[in-house]
Amino acid sequence: MTLPDRRADLRAMQSYHSPQIDVPIRLNTNESPYPPPEAFIDAWLSAVREIPLNRYPDRSARGLRVALAEQMGVAVDQVFCANGSNEVLQTLLLVYGGPGRKALVFEPTYALHSHIARITGTEVITGERASDFSVSTTEAGLLIAAERPEVVFLCSPNNPTGTFESRATIEALLSAVVDHGSGLLVVDEAYGEFSDWSALELVDDDLPLVVTRTYSKVWSLAALRLGFAVGPAPVVANLDEFVLPYHLSAPTQEAGMIALTFADEMRVRVDTIIGDRQRLAAALGRLPGLSVYPSGANFLLVAAPGLSLWAKLVDNGILVRDFSSRARLEDCVRITIGTPEENKSLLAAIAAILEETSP
Ligand SMILES: *Cc1c(COP(=O)(O)O)cnc(C)c1O
DSSP, rough: OOOOOOHHHHHOOOOOOOOOOOOOOEEESSOOOSOOOOOHHHHHHHHTSSOOSOOOOEEEEEEEHHHHHHHTTTTTTGGGEEEEEHHHHHHHHHHHOOOOOOEEESSSSOOOOOOHHHHOOOOEEEEEETSSSSSOHHHHHHHHHHHHHSSSEEEOOTTTTOOOHHHHHHHHHHHHHHHSOOEEEEETTTTGGSOOOGGGGGGGSSOOEEEEEEESSSSHHHHHHHEEEEOHHHHHHHHHHSSSOOOHHHHHHHHHHHHTTTHHHHHHHHHHHHEEEHHHHHHHTSSSTTTEEOSSSSSEEEEEEOHHHHHHHHHHHHHOOOOOTTTTTTTTEEEEEOOOHHHHHHHHHHHHHHHHHHH
């Protein structure tokens, strides 16, 4: 049997994956350490029971969009939903990227922006973040003017560095995109709820700005796959036109709507995780030989030169995310904030590893 070769431009590409190892403490994929509230699960299961399973779901996910629009104070036609924000990003790139078009990313950042861009045949242009991992508006402006990318990705808070950008930075990038004439700024706010400020308040039908969000992190619903974008109505109309029909299952739509009725509970969890992040950052920062980067998300980027921290933590039954093979992150691991018990175990394990390795 001879199978067709994969597409020429995909032949050299490596797949995206994050190692899953079966260990007791998993702090590697930035999920919520808490399951959703019991009452949410009950309400959702009752709703699922009522779904006419022989019928296709509501193609426009109208109920979910209305609920999201209300929650965020935007118009219903400014909301687009999909199976995780990754499908939102893919749909954006299918519509606005593709052969002969460019997407700009600022590295180091979320690998899927460039990965999905390449899969859709979009050329990837790379800007470099400054030494503190922030985006320089001067350099970004020059790059946008020179390359004129159709899509500019800005991840804020940035995965994996935790860096969050100010309103001034987003406005500067937005005006660079407006000046070049035919681009779209996509701000990936998968961790937006952990941060003090959101680009959502800038979204306007007359501005080329799209903000993407997800239920995978704060809403404790990574298993369900639900994300959304808020952007100009004409952009949303384009995404609707080319996304697969009936892509969002009825149980997923129900979950998205019902979750929003638990917004207060979720806010409490977010605040708890922020408090735990601050405590963990302070405690790690007091250990010799580690540097902890400032984070506006539910994880910490930690540099531990010469320690082989990732492997040693696995030996201790703790899985974090290894970035040692990523440019500019050679000594780094990314640690998701877990439950207080998990954070305590992590801290104790790191302290013991440092103890062992110090002369
Ligand atoms: C986790 C994450 C997402 C979420 O993707 P989903 O498909 O919604 O699970 C998107 N962007 C960034 C930067 C992330 O870290």
